[in-house]
Structures are given as C-alpha cells and as structure tokens.
Amino acid sequence: MGRLSIDAMRGYLGRSIASLNENKLRGLLAEIDFRKRLGELGFADRVSVGGWIARRVGAGEFAHQTAAFFPEMLAADIDYAAGRVLPDPPHGLHTICSTFHQTGISAYFLAGTVAADNDADALSWHAVQLGLPTEQHYQPFPKCVEGQFALRPGRYNFLRHHADTSRIPDTAIPEEFAKEHLRVPFQNYFMSEISDVDGIFWGEQFTYPLEIKEKTPAPSNKLGPFFGLDVGPFVKLAHYVARRGNLHSLFVVREIADLETRDLVNWWFITFEQLARFASWFPMAGGTSMGGGRSAVVCIPKVEFRELNRANLDAL
Numbered sequence: 001m002g003r004l005s006i007d008a009m010r011g012y013l014g015r016s017i018a019s020l021n022e023n024k025l026r027g028l029l030a031e032i033d034f035r036k037r038l039g040e041l042g043f044a045d046r047v048s049v050g051g052w053i054a055r056r057v058g059a060g061e062f063a064h065q066t067a068a069f070f071p072e073m074l075a076a077d078i079d080y081a082a083g084r085v086l087p088d089p090p091h092g093l094h095t096i097c098s099t100f101h102q103t104g105i106s107a108y109f110l111a112g113t114v115a116a117d118n119d120a121d122a123l124s125w126h127a128v129q130l131g132l133p134t135e136q137h138y139q140p141f142p143k144c145v146e147g148q149f150a151l152r153p154g155r156y157n158f159l160r161h162h163a164d165t166s167r168i169p170d171t172a173i174p175e176e177f178a179k180e181h182l183r184v185p186f187q188n189y190f191m192s193e194i195s196d197v198d199g200i201f202w203g204e205q206f207t208y209p210l211e212i213k214e215k216t217p218a219p220s221n222k223l224g225p226f227f228g229l230d231v232g233p234f235v236k237l238a239h240y241v242a243r244r245g246n247l248h249s250l251f252v253v254r255e256i257a258d259l260e261t262r263d264l265v266n267w268w269f270i271t272f273e274q275l276a277r278f279a280s281w282f283p284m285a286g287g288t289s290m291g292g293g294r295s296a297v298v299c300i301p302k303v304e305f306r307e308l309n310r311a312n313l314d315a316l
Contacts, residue, residue: 002081002114004074004123006170009177012120013168015159016180025167026262030214030254031198032172037267041310047210048093048200049073050179053105053236054192056149065148067106068097068197069186071125071178074112086111086126086138094130096200099207101131103243106148110141110182123181141182142189149190158184195236198252203316206248208271209240214254214262217302223280227253227268227305228297231283237272250316251275253305267308270300271316278304 017024031050038047051070055063070093074080089109097107108127115122127141168176179196187194201208211233217225229251237249249272255265275298283296306312 001079001117002084002122003077003079003117004114004120004177005118006076006173008118008120009074009076009173010165010168012159013165013173013177013180014163015161016184017163017165018161020163020165020167022259026214026259027212028168028172028176029262031212032169033254033264034210034212034252034267035199037308041308041313043201043310043313045092046202048090048096048202049175050199051197052179052183052186052194053197053209054149054186054190054194057191057193058150061150063193065106066104067108067145067148068100069108069110069127069182070097070197071182072109072111073175073178074114074123075174080112080114080123082113082115082124084113086113089128089130092202096202096207097130099131099246103245103247105243106145107131108141108145111138112178112181120177120181125182125185142186145190149192152187152189152191155188158187195232201250201313201316204314205316206246208248208250208316209237210250210252211237212252212254214256216256216258218299220299223299223301225302226280226299227255227302228284228299229275229279230295230297232295234275234279234298238276241272241276248272251300252308268302268305269308269312270305274304275300 038044053068056065100107108129110125110127112123112125125141126138127144128138129136198210198212201210215227220226240247240249250269253268257263257265278301280299284299
C-alpha cells in the first residue's frame with residue numbers, strides 16, 4: 001500500500017518549512033481562497049496548481065538555464081503504491097508548458113509513488129517534460145534534469161526544522177506538501193536559485209504566472225491608497241515578461257479589512273505591464289517577508305488594479 005494521511009503530510013511540512021510566520025501563512029491561505037474564487041467565476045480549469053521555478057547558478061552560468069516543476073497534488077489516504085499507472089498531465093498544463101518551452105523554460109509535470117503507508121520519506125517523484133512536439137515519458141526525478149543544473153557538492157539537511165504547522169488548514173496540506181516534498185529532493189541534488197510559483201492562469205490571449213498576496217491598502221499622499229509587492233517577487237514577474245512571447249504575469253491581491261479577522265473586502269489584479277508603468281520608482285521599507293527578514297516593497301496605486309471578475313478575466 002502507498003497511502004499518506006494528512007498527519008503524515010503535516011509532519012513532513014514541519015520538518016521542511018523553516019518557519020511559518022504570519023506573512024507566509026496569509027499568503028498560503030490567499031492562494032487557497034483564490035482558487036476557490038476562480039471556481040466560483042467558472043475558471044477552475046484555467047489555473048494550474050502551484051510549483052517551482054529554478055535557475056542555474058555559478059559564475060558565468062547564472063540564469064542561463066531555467067526549469068519549472070508542477071507536482072501532482074496527492075490526496076490523503078489514496079493508494080499511490082509503486083507500480084500504479086501514472087496519470088496523464090492536466091490538459092491545461094500542456095498548453096501552459098508549451099508557452100514556457102517557447103520562451104526557453106523547460107517545464108515538467110511530476111507524479112508520485114509511495115512505497116510505504118504514512119512514510120513521507122518513501123515518496124518518489126517521476127517527471128515528464130511538457131510542451132515538446134513529441135511524446136515524452138516519465139523518468140525518475142530529479143536525475144532526469146541532470147546536466148541542466150550543477151550538482152550539489154555535499155548533502156544538505158533540508159528536513160531539520162520544527163515548524164508549527166497546526167495553523168495550516170487540512171484542505172491546504174496536500175498541495176503544500178506536494179510542493180515542499182518536490183523541492184527537497186531537487187535541492188538536495190542540485191544547486192540553484194529557486195522560487196515558488198503560486199499558479200499559472202491560462203488566458204484567452206496569454207499565459208500568466210501568478211503572484212498572489214493578501215493585503216490591506218496603505219495610505220500615501222503621493223500615490224493614494226496603494227498595495228506593496230516585495231522586490232523579490234517583482235523581479236520574478238519581470239523575468240517572465242522579459243522572455244516575451246505569450247508569457248505575461250499577474251499580481252493578484254486578496255484585500256482584507258484587517259489582519260485579525262481577514263474578512264474579505266475584494267479581489268484585485270494587475271498585469272505586470274501596468275504594474276511596471278505605475279509602480280513608484282523608490283521602494284519603501286516593508287514588513288516581515290516570507291523568509292522572516294525585513295523586506296523592501298514596490299508600491300502600486302490601488303486605483304490601477306482591476307477587479308477580479310468574469311468580465312475582466314475574459315479580457316486576458
């Protein structure tokens with residue numbers, strides 16, 4: 001048998017996540033609510049699960065190779081025993097990954113097999129590259145991307161933490177677990193600069209990697225009410241757009257009334273082109289980042305965002 005319980009997944013996350021600060025937790029919950037909102041609007045089949053994007057590192061090699069990875073979300077208490085027939089990748093992901101391939105990003109879908117019940121360390125991943133004109137087959141991961149990234153010279157313990165994951169709701173555990181369990185073997189094997197992908201939206205005209213945040217607007221005499229975006233995610237969105245083609249990007253905001261209740265005010269989004277046009281040229285000191293340190297934020301006037309509704313999504 002090859003089943004993983006929610007408790008087994010949660011236990012693994014406690015070892016792999018360095019710290020679950022308030023900012024990281026709010027971002028995770030915003031991703032869940034965003035997919036729910038898209039489902040309500042009839043766009044559930046137009047957004048991918050979250051994943052990772054990684055770039056080669058090294059002098060003269062930095063960012064010369066980029067790959068994206070999207071894991072199968074493993075449901076709790078379902079048999080994923082070795083030898084099972086690995087699933088076909090989601091149809092929409094084929095289209096998304098074709099766009100990635102055209103811009104020079106290798107994109108993979110990963111499916112898992114579990115060798116022993118409730119043992120997260122017994123989970124193995126198998127990858128198939130998407131977006132190519134010929135049929136591809138599953139291969140063991142991460143060895144299948146050997147040659148694209150430099151090998152890590154020594155093993156590093158990515159499972160040394162003791163984070164309190166009790167505040168992550170059970171409904172969010174499977175996707176977060178799949179993403180984390182995929183990241184750890186990759187980083188154990190290769191050196192890279194790696195960042196998460198909150199999801200990819202498949203529009204009528206373009207493909208949009210997503211950056212999803214939960215925010216309250218801040219006041220400014222110069223800008224009016226604005227939303228802030230950390231410099232790191234801003235640069236990542238710029239990287240997508242710099243590749244041109246049909247690859248664009250969106251910054252999505254779940255506006256809340258306050259940090260205590262997290263009551264929803266409205267959903268907003270802005271394309272990177274509009275974001276880059278209207279963002280303040282001078283970053284502002286922000287709060288605690290996802291990694292726990294202090295951040296610098298790019299400030300974008302709230303008035304330049306569009307409401308996340310069916311009509312506006314249809315126009316993308």
